[in-house]
Amino acid sequence: MEGKKVSATVGSSEKKEGATESGSEQLSQTAAAAATTTTGTTATASAAGVAKTIEVRDVNLFYGDFHAVEDVNLTIQPNKVTALIGSSGCGKTTFLRSLNRMHELTPGARVEGHITLDGEDMYARGVDPVRVRRLVGMVFQQPNPFPTMSIYDNVASGLNLNAGKIKKSQRDAVVERSLRGANLWEEVKDRLDKPGLGLSGGQQQRLCIARAIAVEPEVLLMDEPCSALDPVATLAIEDLIGELKSRYTIVIVTHNMQQAARASDLTAFFNLEESGKPGRLVEVGETEMIFTNPTEKATEDYVSGRFG
Amino acid sequence: MATLSAPPGGQLASGLLPKWAPYAVFAGSAAFSAAVLAATGAFTIALMLVFGVLVSCVAIYTWSRAVEGPRRAFDRTMTMAIAAAFGLAMIPLASLLFEVISRGLPGLSLEFLTEDARGKIGGGGAAHALVGTLVITGVAAIISVPIGIMAAIYLTEYGTGKLSKALTFFVDVMTGIPSIVAGLFAYALFELFLGPGIRLGVMGSVALSVLMIPIVIRSAEEVLKIVPNHLREAAYALGTPKWKTITKIVLPTAFAGLVTGVMLAVARIIGETAPLLVTTGVIDSINSDPFDGRMQNLAVYAYSEYRSPGIDKAASYDRAWAAALLLIAIVMILNVVARLVYRRYKTEIHR
Numbered sequence: 001m002e003g004k005k006v007s008a009t010v011g012s013s014e015k016k017e018g019a020t021e022s023g024s025e026q027l028s029q030t031a032a033a034a035a036t037t038t039t040g041t042t043a044t045a046s047a048a049g050v051a052k053t054i055e056v057r058d059v060n061l062f063y064g065d066f067h068a069v070e071d072v073n074l075t076i077q078p079n080k081v082t083a084l085i086g087s088s089g090c091g092k093t094t095f096l097r098s099l100n101r102m103h104e105l106t107p108g109a110r111v112e113g114h115i116t117l118d119g120e121d122m123y124a125r126g127v128d129p130v131r132v133r134r135l136v137g138m139v140f141q142q143p144n145p146f147p148t149m150s151i152y153d154n155v156a157s158g159l160n161l162n163a164g165k166i167k168k169s170q171r172d173a174v175v176e177r178s179l180r181g182a183n184l185w186e187e188v189k190d191r192l193d194k195p196g197l198g199l200s201g202g203q204q205q206r207l208c209i210a211r212a213i214a215v216e217p218e219v220l221l222m223d224e225p226c227s228a229l230d231p232v233a234t235l236a237i238e239d240l241i242g243e244l245k246s247r248y249t250i251v252i253v254t255h256n257m258q259q260a261a262r263a264s265d266l267t268a269f270f271n272l273e274e275s276g277k278p279g280r281l282v283e284v285g286e287t288e289m290i291f292t293n294p295t296e297k298a299t300e301d302y303v304s305g306r307f308g
Numbered sequence: 309m310a311t312l313s314a315p316p317g318g319q320l321a322s323g324l325l326p327k328w329a330p331y332a333v334f335a336g337s338a339a340f341s342a343a344v345l346a347a348t349g350a351f352t353i354a355l356m357l358v359f360g361v362l363v364s365c366v367a368i369y370t371w372s373r374a375v376e377g378p379r380r381a382f383d384r385t386m387t388m389a390i391a392a393a394f395g396l397a398m399i400p401l402a403s404l405l406f407e408v409i410s411r412g413l414p415g416l417s418l419e420f421l422t423e424d425a426r427g428k429i430g431g432g433g434a435a436h437a438l439v440g441t442l443v444i445t446g447v448a449a450i451i452s453v454p455i456g457i458m459a460a461i462y463l464t465e466y467g468t469g470k471l472s473k474a475l476t477f478f479v480d481v482m483t484g485i486p487s488i489v490a491g492l493f494a495y496a497l498f499e500l501f502l503g504p505g506i507r508l509g510v511m512g513s514v515a516l517s518v519l520m521i522p523i524v525i526r527s528a529e530e531v532l533k534i535v536p537n538h539l540r541e542a543a544y545a546l547g548t549p550k551w552k553t554i555t556k557i558v559l560p561t562a563f564a565g566l567v568t569g570v571m572l573a574v575a576r577i578i579g580e581t582a583p584l585l586v587t588t589g590v591i592d593s594i595n596s597d598p599f600d601g602r603m604q605n606l607a608v609y610a611y612s613e614y615r616s617p618g619i620d621k622a623a624s625y626d627r628a629w630a631a632a633l634l635l636i637a638i639v640m641i642l643n644v645v646a647r648l649v650y651r652r653y654k655t656e657i658h659r
Contacts (some may be wrong), residue, residue: 133548157543158546
């Protein structure tokens with residue numbers, strides 16, 4: 001088969017369709033190998049590969065007086081991809097941002113209820129949101145590499161900003177491992193010192209994923225990571241999500257049903273009964289069940305496109 | 309005019325005036341106005357231009373309406389009016405530059421730039437004023453830039469409540485302080501501690517920083533505001549503390565704009581005269597220590613050379629013009645440097 005030949009030269013195989021699968025397999029193996037070799041030496045790597053469970057109990061989210069999301073109860077399982085779907089304005093993104101305490105950055109926003117990360121309440125008194133965010137990383141809708149930094153510095157930014165002094169060799173290893181983990185290494189290894197903004201949209205988004213996984217989070221939140229990307233770049237990100245779930249707990253917000261169906265293991269459907277009312281979690285379950293045999297009428301209407 | 313074709317039959321195309329039409333209309337209108345004014349015996353160049361603009365607005369409207377239709381006719385009339393307004397605004401600038409350069413160049417010499425005026429009756433240079441201007445402004449910038457940028461950081465990154473509203477309000481008030489009041493404030497402040505009649509370079513710097521701080525705050529605030537929020541969020545999501553997000557992400561992203569704002573603020577205060585007259589005094593020799601005695605500067609130098617000329621009045625006036633030219637040149641250089649810095653370091657921000 002052609003695939004075998006090409007997999008020997010992984011670098012150039014990325015774009016060839018026939019070779020994509022074996023190529024990326026190879027990549028993930030090398031990435032895993034890189035991860036294991038550096039685990040012992042990297043200061044921040046102690047938590048590598050420990051995906052965590054997030055328990056959400058009776059969570060209500062507010063913007064000032066506006067009740068945005070009501071009474072969410074949900075268990076987000078480790079090493080699974082959980083997709084949040086629902087119409088615009090129903091609070092998916094707001095809910096996602098409450099999972100790493102980004103919600104409260106909006107002036108007037110507040111959270112009621114309990115969200116625990118492996119049993120530890122992340123909203124307990126005395127919990128520093130900065131520590132929560134180190135464990136729960138996030139990828140945004142718009143690719144947002146730091147415009148002043150090169151590709152290398154973007155990936156290393158989490159370490160440079162937070163980890164204090166580390167040896168250059170260690171940093172090099174983390175950058176390479178993260179870029180390999182984001183399936184971007186072969187495309188950028190020769191121009192690591194070029195600005196991150198010089199990459200294409202899809203590459204920028206993978207750069208942002210590399211930046212997020214460079215700090216070894218335990219959970220990765222993704223807020224419509226593909227909505228600004230073309231179908232080819234979207235496919236690359238979806239493949240990547242499939243690989244990343246072996247090491248992280250992943251929560252992804254998406255408007256794209258096919259994406260939820262393709263990329264996720266569990267799906268949670270949020271709905272807004274009418275505008276002005278808070279959004280609610282209608283139903284959560286195995287993705288296949290949600291898309292083929294949902295228990296709620298609203299879910300069926302939404303996933304089958306008969307909504308509104 | 310009669311030779312102009314009727315609008316073609318298509319739905320999209322219509323007639324179009326030739327490219328030279330606006331210029332020709334203006335030239336024709338000016339000539340027409342000149343002729344009418346000459347006939348009535350009231351000819352001046354200014355009147356000719358004023359009437360020329362008015363007549364050409366009417367003429368281009370009529371012509372364009374006949375050929376191109378009402379929308380384009382209105383567009384052409386407005387273009388003509390705006391071009392005239394631009395020309396009007398350029399007249400003072402051009403005439404000022406012409407006057408200062410033509411009168412200042414003769415007095416500008418190596419001696420003017422390198423020698424002071426100590427003991428040189430009716431002669432000497434302005435080196436002491438040049439040094440004074442640079443020192444006083446430099447110290448003012450050292451005082452103002454940290455205060456201004458930190459205040460702007462507070463306003464954009466931290467302030468949400470009443471304090472930030474009050475701060476914004478008082479910054480606006482400060483922008484409107486007359487410069488002489490700033491000078492008197494600095495004088496009163498130092499007199500309180502050092503006794504009456506005190507004159508120091510640093511007093512001038514304090515007076516100038518009262519004027520400079522609000523400008524720096526305003527420009528820095530604008531620049532920090534346009535740093536997109538998603539960059540801050542990206543840093544937060546990596547577990548970055550707020551102060552590091554500001555120092556490592558927000559400030560570097562806004563660097564070019566911050567430098568430009570500071571340069572322009574310096575350019576704005578470097579020519580102040582009144583506050584320095586009451587704080588730094590007048591002196592003939594070079595003094596580069598802002599904490600020791602009187603200090604001359606270019607604006608006050610130009611003023612005093614004109615106000616109390618030496619025996620050779622013409623030479624004194626020449627020196628005043630030369631000092632003015634030097635000051636304008638410094639401001640120009642600062643502006644150009646600000647632009648270069650901006651171009652070199654500006655951050656492309658995708659939204």
